[in-house]
Amino acid sequence: MPMKRVLVNEPVCMGCHLCEVYCQLNHSTSSDLVKAFKRPEHQNLPRLRIEARNPIFFSLRCQHCAEAPCISACLTGALSRDEKSGAVITDEAKCIGCWTCILACPYGAIKQDTVKHKSVKCDLCQGSKIPACVEHCPNEALVFEEVAEVKSK
């Protein structure tokens, strides 16, 4: 199934971490950046991370694999594929924090939320037209594109 994914134009990723900042904001219960970071009740983890070894920077997140090992590994069925977007998403109610998905993920793209004791990962900002990281990348190093099209470039 062709689906849109977040791709990194690595030569212009400058490791500013703003994708993380806006990811965290978009997954917060507050839409105010300052509150999302400062108030404990609104805090959460960014669902991506920056791999940095100067001069290389790379904004890494879930690849939403066609055959996702995390879905197969999940003990409770908390991870599943969203039929509409093709994204691998987490049902927090079902997640028991066993971290099996983290062991299974070949990209290291799933994080432990040790406060809520749930696994968190990129959901391509379900409900938004463009993922927050892409929208706010100051150098347009992140693009949201159909994978098939990108391969043909």
Next chain:
Amino acid sequence: MKTLVPPQFRVVRDPERCIQCQVCVNQCSFNAQYFDAEDKVVRTREENCVGCHRCAALCPTRALTITRNPMDYKANLNWKSGDIEDIWRQAESGGMLLTGMGNDKGYRIYWDHLLLNASQVTNPSIDPLREPMELTTYIGRKPDRVHVSADGVKLETTLAPQVKLEIPVMFAAMSYGAVSLNVHESLARAATEMGTLWNTGEGGLHETLYKYGQNTIVQVASGRFGVHSKYLHAGRVVEIKIGQGAKPGIGGHLPGEKVSADVALTRMIPRGSDALSPAPQHDIYSIEDLTQLIYALKEATNYTKPISVKIAAVHNSAAIASGMVRAGADIIVLDGLRGATGAAPKVIRDNVGIPIELALASVDSRLRQEGIRNQASLVISGGIRNSGDVAKAIALGADAVYIGTAALVALGCHVCQQCHTGKCAWGICTTDLGLTRRINPDIGAQRLSNLLRGWGLEIKDMLGGMGVNALESLRGNRLHLRGVGLSDTELEILGVRMAGS
């Protein structure tokens, strides 16, 4: 030695807004921001801040303000803070003071004392939204006379090579090594899109940019870096660089730290070695020698490209320019006092050369008096800030202008004058591969094209106001200018009448 120089800036952080995201820390290339891991807060080393605003521009909560450090000395109109601190710097280093960008002293900016005309009642102004407007400019040697066939259809005169510009604004010489490859790519792509030219500067042309050759001026400077047959053939114009407005009489100096593997390959010099251009071209000690180099380059390019000669605007520019035209230059470039640089001794940048407006007017007048103005196009650079300056330059007699600083500002430059450090936090004047990626050529080319597009619209509006529909009607037409606040001598040199007269 303990420095006596106080921090130049203060970084004011609003604790209410700061979310400790550390974007400022990872974006500051001067180590002025750091994360205190023990207290888990971002802190500042103000002595390192250069006022480039990179941190403030990227701070997601706008928590940062950069202000001048309000350290007041005893009021003294002779000994200003900069003079005192420069002495301390030299007493501590024992060296020359280096700097970047153009002259920042208060020498008169003549553009701000010149005003354009507009049509009222007796001649109609033209609305560029409804009527065609022509900005097209051809640069290159023009014939003394044109012969047309008897039927009046065919041009019988053989024209020297001409280059068509859709807008009379070109990107000035900034070498690969001084600026990054991404900057070069942005300039090349914007020049191609807008139908103008960009200039390689003296550091050669990276092989990935040869495809933009039809919009490229390739420069030959005293160091001959990256100059070879393929390079000369790649360009649309070949430019001999004699001098540079920011440092007349001095050659380029690219520190070895900026000579990365790719820069070394393009310049054809060892990696990490200082790229020092000799102060003079060692094969040019006279006008006759210049003729030899001009014709050597014409021979090498089969007389298919105009040859440009660039000099810094200095006291005898008019006489020198006359010699350059007679030596065979098809384009003359004058780079004025406020022309910028990637690195220059501060004392040279701040004290040598003359304002471009005066140089332009005197050179144009001189070439006209001698009846040789048609033999070369006149291009000026050094301090063009907006389309108003462009229009005034054209009216004073320029065929086209170069913009360097303005182009870099379009890319994000904040004119912090740290180009010589190679640490440009905006990723422009650096070859540090971790920093150069801060310029995305897709965005850069778009920003530069947008700037030229905007200026083009404004120039058309000014032309329309003056009641002319082609830039050619403004060129060298100093009656479209009036001076304000200038002495009789200044008005005489500029060839412009006083406002009201």
